Amino acid sequence: MLSVRNLSKNFDGIPAVKNLSLELKKGEIFVLLGPNGAGKTTTLKLIAGLLHPDTGEILLDGIDLKKEPVKYKSLIGYVPDEPFIYNKLTGREFINFVAGLFGIKKQEYDKRLTELIKKFEIGNWIDEPAETYSHGMKQKIVMCQLLIHEPELILIDEPLVGLDPKMSKIVRETFIELAQKGKTLLVSTHTLSFARQIAQRLGIINKGELKFVGTPEELARIAGREDIEEIYLKLTEEN
Amino acid sequence: MKPFFLLFSTRLRLLFKYLTPSEHKxxxxxxxxxxxxxxxxxxxxxxxxxxxxxxxxxxxxxxxxxxxxxxxxxxxxxxxxxxxxxxxxxxxxxxxxxxxxxxxxxxxxxxxxxxxxxxxxxxxxxxxxxxxxxxxxxxxxxxxxxxxxxxxxxxxxxxxxxxxxxxxxxxxxxxxxxxxxxxxxxxxxxxxxxxxxxxxxxxxxxxxxxxFETENEQELLTFAANLxxxxxxxxxxxxxxxxxxxxxxxxxxxxxxxxxxxxxxxxxxxxxxxxxxxxxxxxxxxxxxxxGKENKKKSLLASFQKNPVKTFLTKDIILFIREPVQWVQLSIFIILLIIYIISLRRTPIYFGFSLWRTIIAFANFAYVSFVIATLGVRFIFPAVSLERKGIWIIASSPFSLQKMFFTKYLFYAVLAVVIMECLLFVANIFIRTEPVIFRFSLIVGFFVALSLISINLGMGCIFPQFNEDNPSKIASGSGGIIAALTSIAFIGTVIVIFSAPVHNYLLSSYFNRPLNLKIIITAFIIFGILSFMAIYLPVRYGLRSLKKRDF
Structure with a gap:
């Protein structure tokens, strides 16, 4: 599904991602774990086509991001760590804007929007201007814009920021549902409990390098312990 | 006073960074x-x-x-x-x-x-x-x-x-x-x-x-002395x-x-x-x-949109209408332009002479070009920056940055050309410009408007400020200043290019001197090359800068 090969990115000579390679299967939830500044956001942005890699290639179902960016981007959905919405648009207008950019069909749009409004409980807010939204509400609207076009590859940076426990549970369940539908998810977080709950495989990244890739069970087995928090701290202790 | 100096010195440092283009290489x-x-x-x-x-x-x-x-x-x-x-x-x-x-x-x-x-x-x-x-x-x-x-x-x-x-x-x-x-x-x-x-x-x-209207020199001197x-x-x-x-x-x-x-x-x-x-x-x-008490918004974007270009344009128009800083300044521009046009209608009697009317028409052309340049720097230069932090939505969507650029370009080009041509048309009617100069101003005005759009939108891509919310501040930053100076230099060059043929035309029309076709043709060729460069180069380099940019 997603194939990332030898990806590197430097900012002013300082490496943010070093020779990163990754293969994600269809219907997989892959969690990228790492401390602040480890290179998680840069990796996601590179895969979303928001940053230009210095070296390496990114392919989605054989489509090269560099050679066919429009075709590639029609298959992905990205949610940044800071959920930005144009302040003067309402939630509905923002979702419609994204739906319009992705050119989805009316029947699909109607069905999905009704479901999303119900699932994320945004009915009372969707026609209010975004400038009146809380951080959590913005996060919900950004999640809706992502799911309205049902991308094949979902890239989410820190999905739980600003969400209450109830909404965190809904997000977690939604991710699992999406994976069951055959969607691939690459989620970045530093919340270990969340990673443990959703990850089929996880990668630990530190200083731009992938230190570990495997299932949570493999990680525990390799370290001879069951608590991944300790392994995580050990792998990232150089930080 | 300590907190004041602390706040003020921070603002000054930010302002200095803002006005100097170190971030733009x-x-x-x-x-x-x-x-x-x-x-x-x-x-x-x-x-x-x-x-x-x-x-x-x-x-x-x-x-x-x-x-x-x-x-x-x-x-x-x-x-x-x-x-x-x-x-x-x-x-x-x-x-x-x-x-x-x-x-x-x-x-x-x-x-x-x-x-x-x-x-x-x-x-x-x-x-x-x-x-x-x-x-x-x-x-x-x-x-x-x-x-x-x-x-x-x-x-x-x-x-x-x-x-x-x-x-x-x-x-x-x-x-x-x-x-x-x-x-x-x-x-x-x-x-x-x-x-x-x-x-x-x-x-x-x-x-x-x-x-002041008089044909008496003594009266004029008395008036001047008692202004x-x-x-x-x-x-x-x-x-x-x-x-x-x-x-x-x-x-x-x-x-x-x-x-x-x-x-x-x-x-x-x-x-x-x-x-x-x-x-x-x-x-x-x-x-x-x-x-927080804004009324619920109803707009074209509140319902499903099928066409990506139309969706994008609708978003831009809605954001413009809902942003007071934008439409208030545009309203001021429009009011000032209406006052200007009305004042042309009151052109006094001594401008009845055709020679004066031609000179005024040429000056009016220069003025209207400066108006379009000002509108360009204020409204078109910030157009790309105003995507703000939301640029990730476009950059990670199948709506390419190139499509975004040309959607904006076409929209603003149509607006600028319509404003330019309308202003020139109405002003020329009020001034009673003679047909040759009338047509000349409309044709040249068309290309000047397109060039000014290219300069400002292109520069807006080369010097974007995605972290700034205020369009006035984007326009008054270092990139905006460079765009303004380039626009002024372009208009100045156009005026210089056409001053010789217009002068020659005036001499031939009113003082029976021979019409020098060579000067006129040369001016148009130089203008053609200049317009091509002003339209093509900012688009090329602006797009290249946008595509190379990390978001």
Whole structure:
């Protein structure tokens, strides 16, 4: 599904991602774990086509991001760590804007929007201007814009920021549902409990390098312990 | 005072970073050379005008004096407008304020640091024009050395008056009319100022609105010698122009005007401080609450959209309409243009002669081009930056950046061409321009409008500021200044290119000289090459910069 090969990115000579390679299967939830500044956001942005890699290639179902960016981007959905919405648009207008950019069909749009409004409980807010939204509400609207076009590859940076426990549970369940539908998810977080709950495989990244890739069970087995928090701290202790 | 200096020095550092283009990989030296070029060019033009006026007996010095007064009077009015627009976004519509009000700092301290910031942002263009004006006026009139520091200092003091007055007005309006939507405050304030100015001129100085008509030379000289001041005795612009005039030679009355300016500026800042002390924090909270009480929005984008280009354009239009800073400034432009067009209709009798009409038509063409350039820098240059942090939505979607660029380009090009052609068409009808010049202005105007769109949109891609919310600030940053200077240089070159063929045409039409087709054809060829470069190069480099950018 997603194939990332030898990806590197430097900012002013300082490496943010070093020779990163990754293969994600269809219907997989892959969690990228790492401390602040480890290179998680840069990796996601590179895969979303928001940053230009210095070296390496990114392919989605054989489509090269560099050679066919429009075709590639029609298959992905990205949610940044800071959920930005144009302040003067309402939630509905923002979702419609994204739906319009992705050119989805009316029947699909109607069905999905009704479901999303119900699932994320945004009915009372969707026609209010975004400038009146809380951080959590913005996060919900950004999640809706992502799911309205049902991308094949979902890239989410820190999905739980600003969400209450109830909404965190809904997000977690939604991710699992999406994976069951055959969607691939690459989620970045530093919340270990969340990673443990959703990850089929996880990668630990530190200083731009992938230190570990495997299932949570493999990680525990390799370290001879069951608590991944300790392994995580050990792998990232150089930080 | 410590918190004030801390806040103010931080603002100054931010402003310096903002005005110098280090982030755009353009060396600061290059930027300052461009600025120096602009100031030198301004100096040259002003100097030539003042030098010429000094050679014309009686009427020359009178016209020079009136020109100075008129320039400062216009500056004063424009500063009032730009400060009102800037004040609202600086004092109320700014994310940083929520942080500042949570600090153990007095609202008046925040107010003072923001007042200077607002004044600086609103006044840079006026400042950039006044520097060459001071030197040109001083050198053309053989001023003493003291003239330069005194006029410079007086001008800085002068800038504080409209800044303080604008904040008083904005604070009072918000406080007195709490039910008025915040986005309408700016519009109402500007209408209020315009009404005041009109009434002041109509009652206090009606001569300003009257066009002097005579064919008698003696009458003209008497009129010139008895010209009243442009703004009247109670307007700070008159005091500033009097300082300019009185410091040319030893004249102590100049000091009186400095004192007048100083005491007025001090009083205005003091009154604004007192008003801020009692109403700023309360009105800030009021505006913050109003923001949450906006009516539910209904728009074209509230329903499903199938076409990506239409969706994108609809979003841009909605954001423009809902952003007061945008439409208020556009409304001011439109009002000023309507006044200008109406004033052309009142073209006096001595312009009945065809030669004059042709000269006015050519001048009108230059003026309309400058209007489009101004609109370009203010509204089109920030167009890409205004995608703000939301650029990730577009950059990670199948709607390519190239498509975004050309959607914006086509939209603004159609608007600019329509505005340009309408202005030229209506103005030419009012001036009764003869058919050849009429057609010439429409054809050349079309390409000038397209070129100005390219320059501003292209530069907007090369020097974007995705972290800035305020379009006025984006336009007044280093990239905006470069775009403005490039637009002015382009228009200046077009004027120079066509001045020779128009001159030749006038000579042949009115003085029976032979028409030199070679000059005309050469001018059009040079103009064609220049237009092609002005349209193509900014698009090419702007797009390239956008595609290479990391978001």
């Amino acid at each position: 353009l060396p600061r030296v290059t930027f300052f050379i461009i600025m120096l070029g602009f100031i030198s060019g301004g100096y040259y033009i002003f100097f030539r005008i003042f030098k010429y006026l000094n050679t014309v007996e009686i009427i020359g010095p009178a016209v020079m004096s009136r020109t100075i007064e008129m320039i400062f009077f216009v500056f004063f009015i424009m500063l009032l407008f730009s400060n009102i627009i800037s004040s609202f976004s600086t004092f109320y519509n700014n994310q940083e304020l929520h942080f500042l009000f949570s600090l153990p700092v007095l609202p008046t301290t925040i107010y003072l640091s923001k007042l200077f910031e607002s004044a600086l942002y609103s006044s840079w263009a006026t400042f950039a024009l006044t520097i060459p004006l001071i030197f040109a006026y001083g050198i053309a009139n053989h001023a003493r050395f003291i003239f330069y520091p005194v006029t410079f200092f007086s001008f800085l003091i002068f800038l504080l008056i409209p800044a303080a007055l604008s904040t008083i007005l904005i604070f009072m309006f918000i406080y007195l009319f709490p039910k008025l939507k915040p986005r309408n405050i700016v519009f109402v304030s500007i209408l209020f100022i315009m009404s005041l100015i009109f009434l002041y001129i109509k009652i206090g100085n009606p001569d300003l609105l009257r066009i 009243t001041t442009v703004g009247g005795l109670y307007i700070p612009s008159t005091w500033l122009s009097n300082i300019f005039k009185n410091f040319l030679a030893p004249d102590r009355t100049g000091y009186l005007y400095i004192l007048l300016l100083l005491s007025t500026a001090f009083s205005c800042v003091l009154v604004s401080y007192i008003v801020a002390e009692s109403v700023y924090h309360k009105s800030f909270l009021l505006v913050a609450e109003q923001g």
